[in-house]
Amino acid sequence: MDSQNVKQRTRDTVDEPNTIAGKNNSKNVRFRREKRVAMAQRGFRSLAIAVALPLSLALCNVYFFGSTKGYGTSSSRSLSKPFWFPPLWALHMTCVTSSFLxxxxxxxxxxxxxxxxxxTALYLYLxxxxxxxxxxxxxxxxxAPWVGLLVCLATFGALVGCSRQFKVVNPIAGNLVMPCLARASFLAFVNLKLLFL
Known part of the structure; x- marks a missing residue:
């Protein structure tokens, strides 16, 4: 008979929220919630750094090295450009977008x-x-458009490797690389046209 009362009392203490066990449970829930909020804040900071660092490098690169010396801005060269040849600002915008992605x-x-x-995924990304x-x-x-073409081809290869490695870890990350692959292949075509301008 005593064993039945012990079991019943155990159930009563667990079910009542005002008991010590109920208070410990509410503290655990609050602690878990605070821990999740702290993790979300750290995740947001790391996301900001991961996006801002390559984005700022790309913007600095465009600002310091994005002049038109090798792009053919003279009037004789601009007449021979095909209709699909992008303006300089569009090339720079794709560079910044690619860095963000x-x-x-x-x-x-x-x-x-x-x-x-x-x-290997980190090495390919870098x-x-x-x-x-x-x-x-x-x-x-x-x-030097010949060297630029080689750089475009090497970038395309590194992006293919990134896409494959990233897709294994996170499929969304692998899919985000696809627009960057399209940009690298388009840059290769632009580079080829620059060789013959």
Missing amino acids: MGLSAWLVWAEGGFHRNP TQLGLSLAWDPIVFRMS
Whole structure:
């Protein structure tokens, strides 16, 4: 008989919210909620850094190296440009957009722990970032479209690798690389046309 009362009392203490067990449970729920809020704030800060760093590098690159020396701005060259040849501001806008998308994609992979499990993804991301930043100075400042074409092809290869590695970790991150692949292939066509202008 005593064992039945003990079981019943145990149930009563768990069911009542005013007991010690009920108070501990509400503290645990509040602690978990505070922990989630703190994690969300850290995640937002890391997202801001992951996007702002490549974006600011791309903007600095456009500002310092995005002149028109190698792009063919003289009147004789502008007459021979095809209709699909983009204006300079459009090329710079695609560069900034691509940097934003790659930063967001890299953050999604980092948040899943993909760079720790697979450092190749990090190396490919850093490679494509460096190559995409190198294209403007090579083509616009040094007027070397042959080297720019090689840089475009290497960037395309690094982006294909990023897409494959990122898709394994997070499919959304892999899909965010696709517009950057389209930009790299379009830059290769622009570069080819610059060779023959």
